[in-house]
Amino acid sequence: MSEALNFHFDVDGDDFTSAGQASVQIKKNLRQLGISPDTIRRVSIAMYEGEINMVIHAGGGEADVSVTEDYVEILLTDHGPGIANIEQAMQEGFSTAPDAIRSLGFGAGMGLPNMKRYSDYMNIDSEVGKGTTITMRVNL
Amino acid sequence: MTVTELSHAEGFEAVNLSEGDREITGVYIGDLLSWVMGKATSGDSWITIMSNINILAVASLTDCACVILAEGVTLEDDVKTAAQSKGINVISSQLSAYEIALRLNTMINNE
Numbered sequence: 001m002s003e004a005l006n007f008h009f010d011v012d013g014d015d016f017t018s019a020g021q022a023s024v025q026i027k028k029n030l031r032q033l034g035i036s037p038d039t040i041r042r043v044s045i046a047m048y049e050g051e052i053n054m055v056i057h058a059g060g061g062e063a064d065v066s067v068t069e070d071y072v073e074i075l076l077t078d079h080g081p082g083i084a085n086i087e088q089a090m091q092e093g094f095s096t097a098p099d100a101i102r103s104l105g106f107g108a109g110m111g112l113p114n115m116k117r118y119s120d121y122m123n124i125d126s127e128v129g130k131g132t133t134i135t136m137r138v139n140l
Numbered sequence: 141m142t143v144t145e146l147s148h149a150e151g152f153e154a155v156n157l158s159e160g161d162r163e164i165t166g167v168y169i170g171d172l173l174s175w176v177m178g179k180a181t182s183g184d185s186w187i188t189i190m191s192n193i194n195i196l197a198v199a200s201l202t203d204c205a206c207v208i209l210a211e212g213v214t215l216e217d218d219v220k221t222a223a224q225s226k227g228i229n230v231i232s233s234q235l236s237a238y239e240i241a242l243r244l245n246t247m248i249n250n251e
């Protein structure tokens with residue numbers, strides 16, 4: 001594998017019932033590439049948390065996954081409200097999820113901490129009123 | 141113990157067994173999805189009272205052996221259909237999460 005393999009997904013912000021589809025698809029793609037189960041698990045969980053966050057907090061966005069020789073990179077881009085205080089958002093238990101969303105089991109404030117834990121590299125670039133871009137890498 | 145074997149045990153009922161041969165190796169209990177995402181491990185039977193469609197993605201990504209719906213919780217038809225098409229094993233029980241875990245402990249350890 002000398003050139004990177006790229007996968008692109010539009011993450012629909014209106015359709016909560018199909019949220020997570022991109023991550024489930026990536027899981028399948030990585031399995032076909034023969035990547036180890038542990039790595040697949042880390043990539044797909046980190047991506048799922050980011051994907052769900054775009055649906056719940058940002059009205060949708062885009063996900064780009066590239067597989068290189070050394071790592072799997074997940075790039076999540078949205079044009080939602082942005083994150084005012086990233087340090088606070090990263091804390092376990094911090095959540096602004098509305099009640100309706102919490103009743104579905106979201107809003108534990110564990111998504112971003114999970115993304116951090118399951119990736120080897122993570123960067124959040126966010127501007128209030130403009131949107132959020134998150135880059136995560138899981139080493140191969 | 142396989143998921144199909146569990147579905148035959150007293151107090152448990154099959155909802156979907158697309159991959160009933162999967163072996164149950166552990167148990168995780170929880171209803172907060174990202175908590176489950178962070179803690180459940182491959183082969184676990186995941187006991188929950190959540191029944192919305194998002195549990196299927198969580199079960200799939202954590203590679204749980206099956207979802208066990210506690211306290212008589214049921215799946216809406218569309219969620220059940222999605223579980224079938226995605227190959228996610230689901231079992232239901234009238235028992236509480238605690239009682240289910242106790243029975244699983246006995247069944248897993250008596251093998």
Ligand SMILES: Nc1ncnc2c1ncn2[C@@H]1O[C@H](COP(=O)(O)OP(=O)(O)OP(=O)(O)O)[C@@H](O)[C@H]1O
Pocket residue numbers: 049053054056057058078080081082083089090094095096097105106107108109110111112113132173174175
């Ligand atoms: N893409 C995003 N755009 C805007 N705000 C975000 C975004 N992602 C996260 N946030 C903010 O960061 C907070 C923490 O996110 P995190 O994923 O850790 O928890 P949560 O989504 O609220 O709950 P959980 O992930 O446990 O279901 C969110 O409640 C939200 O305020």
Ligand SMILES: [Mg+2]
Pocket residue numbers: 049052053107110111112174
């Ligand atoms: Mg989240």
